[in-house]
Amino acid sequence: MTSLEPASGPSATELAADVDVLVVGAGITGIYQLYRALGAGFSALLVEAGDGVGGTWYWNRYPGARFDSESYTYGYLFSRELFEEWEWSEHFAAQPETERYLNHVVDRFDLRRHIRFGARVTSAHFDEPSGTWAVSLGDGAAIRARFLIAATGVLSVPYTPDVPGREAFRGEQHHTGRWPAEPVDVAGKRVAVIGTSSSGVQVVPTILGEVAQLTVYQRTANWCTPLNNTPITPDEQAQLRAEFDELCAILNTSISGFAHPVNDRAAFDDSAAERQAFYDKMWNSPGFMKLTSNYYDLLFNEAANAEWCAFIADKIRAIVRDPATAERLIPTDHGFGGKRPPFVTGYFEAFNDPKVSLVDLRDTPIARLTDTGIETTDGLREFDVVVWATGFDFGTGALARMGIRGRDGLELTAHWADGPSTFLGLQTREFPNLFFPGGPHAAAGNNPRYNGDQVDFLTDVLVHATEQGCDVIEVSAESEERWTRMVDKGAAKTTFGTIGQYVGSNIPGKPRRYLLNTGGRPKLFEIFADVVKNDYDAFEMTTSTGPTGEPA
Ligand SMILES: Cc1cc2nc3c(=O)[nH]c(=O)nc-3n(C[C@H](O)[C@H](O)[C@H](O)COP(=O)(O)OP(=O)(O)OC[C@H]3O[C@@H](n4cnc5c(N)ncnc54)[C@H](O)[C@@H]3O)c2cc1C
Numbered sequence: 035m036t037s038l039e040p041a042s043g044p045s046a047t048e049l050a051a052d053v054d055v056l057v058v059g060a061g062i063t064g065i066y067q068l069y070r071a072l073g074a075g076f077s078a079l080l081v082e083a084g085d086g087v088g089g090t091w092y093w094n095r096y097p098g099a100r101f102d103s104e105s106y107t108y109g110y111l112f113s114r115e116l117f118e119e120w121e122w123s124e125h126f127a128a129q130p131e132t133e134r135y136l137n138h139v140v141d142r143f144d145l146r147r148h149i150r151f152g153a154r155v156t157s158a159h160f161d162e163p164s165g166t167w168a169v170s171l172g173d174g175a176a177i178r179a180r181f182l183i184a185a186t187g188v189l190s191v192p193y194t195p196d197v198p199g200r201e202a203f204r205g206e207q208h209h210t211g212r213w214p215a216e217p218v219d220v221a222g223k224r225v226a227v228i229g230t231s232s233s234g235v236q237v238v239p240t241i242l243g244e245v246a247q248l249t250v251y252q253r254t255a256n257w258c259t260p261l262n263n264t265p266i267t268p269d270e271q272a273q274l275r276a277e278f279d280e281l282c283a284i285l286n287t288s289i290s291g292f293a294h295p296v297n298d299r300a301a302f303d304d305s306a307a308e309r310q311a312f313y314d315k316m317w318n319s320p321g322f323m324k325l326t327s328n329y330y331d332l333l334f335n336e337a338a339n340a341e342w343c344a345f346i347a348d349k350i351r352a353i354v355r356d357p358a359t360a361e362r363l364i365p366t367d368h369g370f371g372g373k374r375p376p377f378v379t380g381y382f383e384a385f386n387d388p389k390v391s392l393v394d395l396r397d398t399p400i401a402r403l404t405d406t407g408i409e410t411t412d413g414l415r416e417f418d419v420v421v422w423a424t425g426f427d428f429g430t431g432a433l434a435r436m437g438i439r440g441r442d443g444l445e446l447t448a449h450w451a452d453g454p455s456t457f458l459g460l461q462t463r464e465f466p467n468l469f470f471p472g473g474p475h476a477a478a479g480n481n482p483r484y485n486g487d488q489v490d491f492l493t494d495v496l497v498h499a500t501e502q503g504c505d506v507i508e509v510s511a512e513s514e515e516r517w518t519r520m521v522d523k524g525a526a527k528t529t530f531g532t533i534g535q536y537v538g539s540n541i542p543g544k545p546r547r548y549l550l551n552t553g554g555r556p557k558l559f560e561i562f563a564d565v566v567k568n569d570y571d572a573f574e575m576t577t578s579t580g581p582t583g584e585p586a
Pocket residue numbers: 058059060061062063064065081082083084088089090091092094099100101102103153154155156185186187188189190233432435436471472479480481482485
């Protein structure tokens with residue numbers, strides 16, 4: 035038993051569990067889940083492996099880290115007061131500001147006393163008679179929870195390729211997803227950045243001014259376009275406050291959870307000259323608009339996608355002075371959106387600096403790290419600092435490392451050996467009372483919006499079950515099958531994210547399975563409403579027999 039003091043509240047099964055709701059993960063999803071569970075009257079506790087609040091924005095402290103979602107559409111919308119009192123400084127805030135914001139939320143809503151930091155869940159076993167989860171933490175503590183809610187994130191397990199000699203390197207090396215809290219001193223140093231997706235392309239221009247020499251190791255070129263970030267002016271701040279309701283209305287009907295206007299034109303509805311003008315407008319638009327407000331057939335029409343890519347390629351050629359480097363920076367193996375497109379500020383320009391060089395790993399793969407540097411088939415380059423910007427075990431990575439066992443000791447990793455099957459990206463059969471908002475099958479778009487929808491719905495499910503006197507909730511086989519089929523069908527229809535992390539192809543041995551839901555928020559709301567209308571019959575809600583075999 036844990037010595038932790040959970041908040042008191044109307045417990046579903048006070049005798050069987052230490053807490054009604056155990057949330058795992060203090061990212062934007064878990065914090066909101068904690069808030070909602072407490073608000074619904076459950077006793078709740080949140081455990082977090084890290085030593086602070088923020089999840090993604092706690093771990094990713096690398097130079098240049100910032101999101102590509104507009105700050106005010108990324109932050110919470112559940113409290114108008116919170117929205118009005120917090121002023122984001124930029125349209126796309128950097129990591130320190132987002133970490134500060136999430137800490138502010140935790141304190142403003144008095145959540146910190148319900149959070150335990152430095153507490154990694156190492157195992158979670160479902161106990162059938164009591165219908166509870168027996169959870170162990172890395173420090174040996176044990177907690178028994180009625181409902182286990184793993185808000186453990188889709189991008190919380192960094193991936194570092196198994197390159198020989200990594201331990202031999204005598205300089206400093208850091209993964210962007212585990213960047214130290216103490217600033218890493220790169221001033222006057224020879225730095226290698228390995229990886230050129232969203233994180234690597236943020237690091238490069240940010241440290242450029244300080245380093246003596248910067249070598250970028252690229253395996254796959256990405257379709258990078260400008261973030262076009264700007265400060266939020268006082269007038270814009272006032273407008274945001276005044277238009278809170280409108281913003282919520284737009285976001286709540288947006289497929290992707292962004293407040294971007296959707297384009298109802300197909301690429302070839304416009305003349306060639308109109309298209310070029312439109313592409314220019316897109317190039318100068320903020321963040322993800324290049325995907326969400328582009329011609330609607332961008333992801334379905336190969337010719338439309340190819341033309342937009344050709345436009346970007348010409349931009350790269352115009353920015354990067356060395357033609358050979360420019361060509362290497364232009365993707366050749368996927369179209370726009372085939373991988374998550376990164377957004378950049380000064381990335382391509384960095385290659386005009388004589389201190390910067392590009393190593394194309396398709397031509398000269400890394401053979402090993404030595405004590406002084408990185409050896410490719412082309413020879414050794416020596417470094418003081420190596421930055422691994424090599425991504426994450428997306429979607430299922432954190433859940434697979436939690437030691438989760440459901441009914442009859444079934445391991446989640448075995449259950450999902452061929453990839454995840456879920457209902458609403460929230461639950462999987464054979465694992466009653468386990469939920470994972472913000473996990474696989476959750477978001478294709480602005481994450482906090484989808485994840486928040488899941489949290490709201492899930493909280494209603496828990497309340498409903500408790501009101502019915504039920505304490506065991508398990509998705510029906512039919513609901514799970516229908517949803518998973520919908521996800522797979524959606525994947526077959528799009529080119530978005532069909533290579534790389536969203537299908538697990540960046541991790542050796544991981545099953546290739548689409549890990550996102552492209553159905554969109556309105557569809558999600560439709561299904562939620564349907565579940566409620568049908569008296570939650572998508573879930574089997576039952577009563578545990580209790581630890582002693584008696585009804586709890
Ligand atoms: C660099 C970067 C930029 C991003 N930019 C955007 C963006 O522009 N727009 C967007 O929508 N999304 C973006 N994302 C995705 C981002 O992960 C989500 O937006 C969001 O932060 C996810 O929140 P979360 O709470 O679901 O998960 P996380 O923020 O990942 O939090 C999960 C937490 O769970 C904890 N945890 C995991 N396993 C355990 C365990 N076993 N025991 C205890 N604790 C555990 C982790 O330590 C972590 O703190 C970005 C991600 C990265 C890495």
